Amino acid sequence: MNEVAVLLKTPVDPNSPQSPLLEHYYSMSLSRCFRESKGKLGCQSCHDPHMQPATAEAPIYFRARCLRCHSEKDCTAPIEARQTQNPADACTNCHMPKQPVLTVSHSTLTNHRIVRTADEPLPDIAFKATLPGTGYIHVNALPGVKNEVAPVVLLQAYRRELIGSHLQFKDYYFNLLARLAKARAADPFVLSAFAQKALSDGDIDHAVSYARQITSQGSPMPNDYLLLDQVLAESGDLNGCIEALQKALTIAPYNNFVYQRLAMRQFQLGDLSAAEQTIRRGLELHPEDSALREMQDEATRQGLGH
Ligand code: HEC
Ligand code: HEC
Numbered sequence: 001m002n003e004v005a006v007l008l009k010t011p012v013d014p015n016s017p018q019s020p021l022l023e024h025y026y027s028m029s030l031s032r033c034f035r036e037s038k039g040k041l042g043c044q045s046c047h048d049p050h051m052q053p054a055t056a057e058a059p060i061y062f063r064a065r066c067l068r069c070h071s072e073k074d075c076t077a078p079i080e081a082r083q084t085q086n087p088a089d090a091c092t093n094c095h096m097p098k099q100p101v102l103t104v105s106h107s108t109l110t111n112h113r114i115v116r117t118a119d120e121p122l123p124d125i126a127f128k129a130t131l132p133g134t135g136y137i138h139v140n141a142l143p144g145v146k147n148e149v150a151p152v153v154l155l156q157a158y159r160r161e162l163i164g165s166h167l168q169f170k171d172y173y174f175n176l177l178a179r180l181a182k183a184r185a186a187d188p189f190v191l192s193a194f195a196q197k198a199l200s201d202g203d204i205d206h207a208v209s210y211a212r213q214i215t216s217q218g219s220p221m222p223n224d225y226l227l228l229d230q231v232l233a234e235s236g237d238l239n240g241c242i243e244a245l246q247k248a249l250t251i252a253p254y255n256n257f258v259y260q261r262l263a264m265r266q267f268q269l270g271d272l273s274a275a276e277q278t279i280r281r282g283l284e285l286h287p288e289d290s291a292l293r294e295m296q297d298e299a300t301r302q303g304l305g306h
């Protein structure tokens with residue numbers, strides 16, 4: 001399994017009342033079991049994806065999992081205290097206690113940060129962004145392995161943060177974008193980010209040139225052609241828009257949004273009969289599309305005026 005998704009997370013805010021224990025992976029990654037077994041501890045060390053023990057059997061089932069790495073003697077707690085557990089010496093009763101879920105009433109989750117004692121403070125790494133200069137913790141980074149995340153993955157992560165209004169990532173996003181621009185990155189996602197930045201800076205020529213680079217690589221994504229259409233419209237090249245949108249339709253012939261945009265451009269060019277034809281084709285596929293219906297009414301009104 002080489003294609004492991006990269007899990008990124010913002011560091012714990014020590015002042016936040018929200019418990020990080022709710023996230024199993026993150027919690028697990030803060031355990032010495034994880035950090036000191038050099039990546040050997042994963043979900044499957046304890047869970048069998050095909051088999052979940054019944055609640056009553058869980059303590060015995062998981063005890064056997066602990067004993068794959070530990071021996072009974074590793075535990076420094078007095079044996080009497082351990083024997084009073086039900087069932088006897090159930091490691092997880094003491095080391096992985098259940099926690100009430102703050103956000104869901106009458107619900108518990110198991111603390112996946114395996115600790116010696118409940119009052120053990122969080123390790124320092126919980127409070128630090130372990131990917132230097134990124135603002136992120138790389139949650140599923142393997143201990144002892146150099147943490148590296150592809151710039152495009154980071155850029156996508158920042159974009160999601162910004163869409164989610166986490167504006168503290170704005171500088172990270174634009175600084176990374178500037179570094180990628182220097183390196184002349186040619187990844188379609190990066191190029192579309194360049195195009196959008198240029199567009200918002202009012203640098204239409206560059207916006208067009210970035211958007212063209214993506215589509216001339218033969219992008220299979222209709223959104224890339226919609227972006228090209230958008231920047232060409234800004235530059236006043238309506239014929240270019242129509243060409244881009246027609247290309248989009250050869251790739252995504254069922255995308256009603258493309259029909260809407262194409263009809264709109266044909267209207268703008270004053271080509272009423274082409275617009276009507278586009279609307280008709282769009283409505284054949286999407287009779288319920290209200291935007292196309294409104295355009296059809298508009299086309300009829302304008303047609304009568306002639
Ligand atoms: C993949 C191997 C592995 C598994 C499985 C594992 N551990 Fe560990 N655990 C370690 C290593 C390595 C350490 C750190 C060095 C040591 O104490 O041996 C550790 C440390 C601990 C510590 C000390 C924690 C601290 O903060 O000082 C406790 C307690 C512990 N393990 C309990 C458990 C329990 C309970 C289970 C089963 C639910 C378990 N471990 C499963 C590898 C493992
Ligand atoms: C060291 C052993 C261990 C490891 C590693 C482990 N789990 Fe668990 N997990 C448990 C135990 C023990 C329970 C409680 C089971 C019970 O009481 O029925 C549990 C319960 C759960 C539950 C049920 C909800 C809850 O919190 O009680 C989920 C979901 C879960 N684990 C997900 C994961 C995921 C995801 C990973 C990997 C990131 C993982 N676990 C790794 C031991 C482990």
Ligand code: HEC
Binds near residue numbers: 074081117
């Ligand atoms: C009654 C609760 C209880 C049970 C059951 C229990 N432990 Fe512990 N364990 C503790 C406590 C408390 C400590 C810390 C004791 C101390 O202060 O040295 C500890 C310490 C440890 C440590 C850290 C030892 C060190 O070097 O610091 C490990 C590892 C460990 N337990 C593993 C296990 C395993 C594996 C099991 C099951 C086979 C288990 N424990 C069962 C309560 C328990």
